[in-house]
Amino acid sequence: MCRWAAYIGEPIFLEEIVSAPGRSLTVQSLAARECKSGTNGDGFGVAWYGERPEPGLFRDVLPAWSDPNLRSLAQQVKSGLFLAHVRASTGSATSRNNCHPFACGRWSFMHNGQLGGYERLRRRIDMLIPDELYECRKGATDSEALFLLALAEGLDADPYGAMLRATARLEALAREAGTAPYMRLTAAFSDGQRLFAVRYASDDEAPTLYHRYSRSRQGRAVVSEPLEADEGDWEAIPPGHFAEITADGARLRPFEPMGKAASAA
Amino acid sequence: MCRWAAYIGEPIFLEEIVSAPGRSLTVQSLAARECKSGTNGDGFGVAWYGERPEPGLFRDVLPAWSDPNLRSLAQQVKSGLFLAHVRASTGSATSRNNCHPFACGRWSFMHNGQLGGYERLRRRIDMLIPDELYECRKGATDSEALFLLALAEGLDADPYGAMLRATARLEALAREAGTAPYMRLTAAFSDGQRLFAVRYASDDEAPTLYHRYSRSRQGRAVVSEPLEADEGDWEAIPPGHFAEITADGARLRPFEPMGKAASAA
Amino acid sequence: MCRWAAYIGEPIFLEEIVSAPGRSLTVQSLAARECKSGTNGDGFGVAWYGERPEPGLFRDVLPAWSDPNLRSLAQQVKSGLFLAHVRASTGSATSRNNCHPFACGRWSFMHNGQLGGYERLRRRIDMLIPDELYECRKGATDSEALFLLALAEGLDADPYGAMLRATARLEALAREAGTAPYMRLTAAFSDGQRLFAVRYASDDEAPTLYHRYSRSRQGRAVVSEPLEADEGDWEAIPPGHFAEITADGARLRPFEPMGKAASAA
C-alpha cells in the first residue's frame, strides 16, 4: 500500500501538498494513518504539468522524508496540475522505474493497491501490453501494467471506459488465478488537462480516498489521507466510483469493472 | 535514534544477526520497538572482520529492509566479529558518509544516541579532532566525531579510558551550551580482536542495550533490542557501564565520564 | 559495450581482478581500450561463489571507479569462482536490475554485446521466457533475456547447447527484424562449479575476449581486456567459440548458433 496526492487548480508550489501541510505526503511517508503499512519509504515521485504538454517526472528510491532534492523541488516548482506519490512496495524492487507516477506521452498515472497473485501473473499481463506501448514498460509493477493497459484501451478518447476495461482485464486474471483479494485500488491519472481518480475493490476493503477544495489555494486536492488533521471537510469518494476532479468539484460515476453482480458479490 | 547489533564468536553468516531472526536488525529498521523512532530507514551499514586486520565496510543510504545487496551480502559472508547498524537520522543528511559503522585503520565504531545542541557545536567539535585523524572525518555526524575523539584519546592502548575521556569532552561541551539532554549513547567498537560496548546517559534515559550467548552460533551478540521476541534470556547491560564482550560473557566496568557526582545528578 | 572479467582457481581476494591490477576492471570502467565506449560508468556488479551453492550478488548504479563499497568488498572477500562487470548502457536505464551479473538459482551470467533492434523486439523476447523463469526477469536488458532463455533451453544439463540455442533464437529475431549488426556477444556464466565463456558475432566484429593463467594466483582469468598492460601472454579466444574455463585451460568448441553457413555469411 502506498499514499498519494494530486492537485488541480491555480498554480501552487508543490510543497503545499507534498511537504508543508501537517499531514503532508512527506509526513505520510514516515507515518501514514489510514493504511496497514504506516511506512511508505520505498521511493517517491512527482509528475507535474507546466508549459509543455508532457509532464515533468522526478522519482527516486530514497524515502521522501529525507530527500533534499524533493524538498527543494517542491519549494521551487509551481504547477496547476500535479501528482505525487510515496511508495510502500508489495514485492517489486525499490528502483526508480518502479516508483510512481508513471508517464507515457502526455499521460501520468499513480496507484495504490494490489492485484491478487500478481507475481505469478506478471508474464501473462506483460503479454497483454501492445508492442507500441511496450517501450513504456520500464519496471515490473502491477501499477505500471494497469496504466499501460488503460492506455491500450483508449485512455485518450474515453478515460472512464478505458480504466474500467483495463481494471476488468486484470481482475479477471486474478479471479481466474483464485488469489483473493483480487483487486483493490485507488489511482489518479491525468493528460495534462484533466484529472481523474478512481476508488474500487473487489471486496469491501477499498483503500481510502478523499478530496477537498482549498479556498486559499483556489484548487482541489484528491488524496489517500487528509493533509491536515484538523480539516473536517475532506469528502470521501465512495468505493466503486470514478471521479473527474476539477477545481470546482468531483463528478462521480459508478465504477464496476466486473459488472454490478460481481461488485455486489 | 538508531538500532544496532554486534557479534563475536565462531564465524557465522551475517544474516544470522542482520536478517534471519524474527526481530532481526532488518526487521528493526522498519519497526523497532524499544525506541521512539520506530522507523530506522536512513541508511545502514556493516563492518566485518575477516582475514585482514582492517574491517570490510559496506554502507548505503537505502532502508535496510529493501536493499538486495545487504540481503545477499548477509547470506554470503561469514565473520566471527562484526558490527551492523540501521540509522534514524537526528538531523544530519542521509549519505553514505553519515552511515555507521565508521572505520579508521583497524577500528570500527557504531553509535546510537544524541549529543545536546550538536548542530551548533559541530565546528568546535571538528576542531578537537587532530590533523592526523581529520582525513577520517568524512561525514557530519556527532557519532563519527565521538569515534575520532576516542581514537585521539588512545583507543588502541586504553579502550575504556579513551572512550570515557572522549565522551566527557563532548558532554562537557553540551553542558556548557546548556542543551539537555546532554548525552545519551550506546556504542559498539572493535579493533578486529576485541569487541567493546558502552551504555550511558547524562540523564536517566540511557538507550537500551542487551547481550546474549547463543549455543547454536557459539557466539555472543550485543544489541539495541533482542533479536527474537521469545528469547527471555537477553541480559541488559546496566546504564553507566562499559563492557568488553567476548563469546564467554560481558566484563562490565562503571562508565561515568563526568565523574560519580555528575552521573548521580 | 561493457567490460567484464571472471576468475576460477584458488580463492583470491576479488580485488586481484577487480581493482588491483594496472588495467583492472575498475580502471577499465573509466578508460577501456578495446571497445568503442571507453567509459563504462553505468553501474557495475560482482557475483561470487563461497560456501553456498548460490552466488552472492552485489550490484550498484554508480561508476565502479568511485564506489567505496565495491573497493572494500573486493579487499575483504575471497572467492575461487567469480564474475565481475562494468556497464556501458546501450539504451536501457541505469538501475540495479539492469546491472550484470544476473543471478537465478545457482547460475550467474554477464554479457557484453548487442542485439540488433532490441528495443522494438523486447516484448516478443519477453514472451519467449517461460512463466517459471519470469520471476527472474527483473530488468529490461537483452542480456538478462539471453540468460533466461539459456536457462529455459537447459543450461543445467547442456551449457553449450543451451547457450547456442538461446543465442540462435535471439539472432533469428534480429535477422527477421532486419537490424544489423544482428548479434555481437561475449558472455561468461557459471553454476558455481564450472565457468563458461563465449565469443561470437553475426558479423566479423566480435568483441574481444582473452584468458590467462596466473601462477601467483593459481587460477585463470577470462576477460574483455588484459588486466596488465605488460603481460604479453594473454591468449585470445577466437570469434565463434565457446569455452569451458578451468584453472588448467580453456576447452574450446565452435559456437555457430545460425549454423556454419550463416556464420560464414
Add this chain to the structure above:
Amino acid sequence: MCRWAAYIGEPIFLEEIVSAPGRSLTVQSLAARECKSGTNGDGFGVAWYGERPEPGLFRDVLPAWSDPNLRSLAQQVKSGLFLAHVRASTGSATSRNNCHPFACGRWSFMHNGQLGGYERLRRRIDMLIPDELYECRKGATDSEALFLLALAEGLDADPYGAMLRATARLEALAREAGTAPYMRLTAAFSDGQRLFAVRYASDDEAPTLYHRYSRSRQGRAVVSEPLEADEGDWEAIPPGHFAEITADGARLRPFEPMGKAASAA
C-alpha cells in the same frame, strides 16, 4: 577538474544549456574536450532561481549523462538565472553533499579547479569557516570551503573583494604547505540577481572559461567549454580576471588574489 555552465537572461528551459546543445554540459560529462579528465561522471547539480529569492537545488551522484531526473527537470523547468555542473572528483567522495552547486541562503556557487595539498589542509581550512556559516558546511570539498570563506569575507556587500580575499586565504595556505600547483580555479556564483564568474591560476594553467550571447535565447552563457562545436564566437575570459556577467556582456576586472607580484611569479 569539472565542467560547468551558467546562464543569465530571458527565462529558458534548463535543457537549452544542460542537455540540448551538441556540446551540452551532459555531453561534456561523458566526453569533455578542454580538460584532462574527459569523464565528469562523479555527480552533477543544478541551482536555479525562480519566484523565490533562494535557488532550487537538485544534485545527485549518478553521471549526468544517464540521469532521467535531470533530463526531465531540464525539459520542464524554466529559469532566467541558473548554474549547472558536472563533477570529476579530485579525491573527495561521490556524495550529494560534495556535488556542486552549493547553496547558502540566496547564494549559489560552483567551481572547477584544485587547491594544492587540500587533503592535508582540510582541517585548517574548516577552522577558518565561522560558526554561523558552519551549518552550511555539509560536504568535504575545497570548493564548498572556498564558497563559505567568500561568504564570510562579505560576498553580499562586495562580491569581487570577498572572492579575492577568500581565494587569497586558501592560496596562502597552499603556498605555505608548498604543494604546487597552489591554486587553479574557475567559479560562478550568484545571489539570484547578479551572476559572477572568475578565472584564475597561481601558475599559467588556468582552466578555460568562455562566454557568449545567444540571440535566440536572449541571454548569455558562461561556460567551461563552448556548447556547440561550430559556434566560433565564444569569447574567452582571460586568466586572472573576475567578471560580472549580464545578458549584455561581461564586465571584467583583474583578479590577482596574491597581488600583482605573485601573479607575475
